[in-house]
Amino acid sequence: MAVLSPELRGEAERIKARYPAGRERSAMLPLLYLVQSVEGRVTRDGLREVADVLGLKTAEVEAVASFYSMLRLRPTGAHVVSVCTNLACALRGAKEVYAAAHDAIGSHAEEMTEDGLLTLHEEECLGACDAAPVVQVDFANHDRVTPERMRELIEALRRGEVSEPSAGRAPRDFKEASWILAGLGDGA
Numbered sequence: 210m211a212v213l214s215p216e217l218r219g220e221a222e223r224i225k226a227r228y229p230a231g232r233e234r235s236a237m238l239p240l241l242y243l244v245q246s247v248e249g250r251v252t253r254d255g256l257r258e259v260a261d262v263l264g265l266k267t268a269e270v271e272a273v274a275s276f277y278s279m280l281r282l283r284p285t286g287a288h289v290v291s292v293c294t295n296l297a298c299a300l301r302g303a304k305e306v307y308a309a310a311h312d313a314i315g316s317h318a319e320e321m322t323e324d325g326l327l328t329l330h331e332e333e334c335l336g337a338c339d340a341a342p343v344v345q346v347d348f349a350n351h352d353r354v355t356p357e358r359m360r361e362l363i364e365a366l367r368r369g370e371v372s373e374p375s376a377g378r379a380p381r382d383f384k385e386a387s388w389i390l391a392g393l394g395d396g397a
């Protein structure tokens with residue numbers, strides 16, 4: 210079954226049209242976010258459809274998709290909790306924050322919880338080192354997170370609540386965050 214409905218296929222063509230003739234492959238990332246916003250990850254069918262929109266081989270699209278940690282090729286929970294454990298965050302307690310997230314989520318990193326709600330991801334630098342240790346929930350930053358705060362963020366997700374991030378608005382879930390990253394504005 211097609212990932213993109215006829216309406217979303219039209220959206221994909223409009224995304225492609227943002228780029229000059231001959232540079233259409235620059236639309237690859239937003240198109241990958243678009244298919245991710247539908248299925249909550251990028252499936253083989255999604256890769257094929259992005260390749261079809263761009264006139265590329267599926268392997269060319271897969272090579273890009275597999276490079277970026279924001280694009281998820283594996284089964285993924287409704288919410289992705291990413292904990293930065295790189296140097297600045299590690300110096301300020303990120304290992305303990307990561308351990309708290311691991312315990313609270315109760316599944317291995319990169320795997321989806323049995324209820325399909327959560328996926329834990331260990332991230333490299335999120336580019337916000339001054340706010341270390343940094344956690345993202347569906348790409349929204351939470352600054353200076355303690356192990357206790359980490360547990361609260363996960364408990365809130367289990368109650369169906371998305372906590373306010375340190376800046377901006379929290380996406381409803383990973384699918385909506387992907388929709389926003391496709392450049393399609395708020396709200397899938």
Ligand code: FES
Nearest residue numbers: 293298334335338
């Ligand atoms: S090292 Fe964690 S945000 Fe840079």
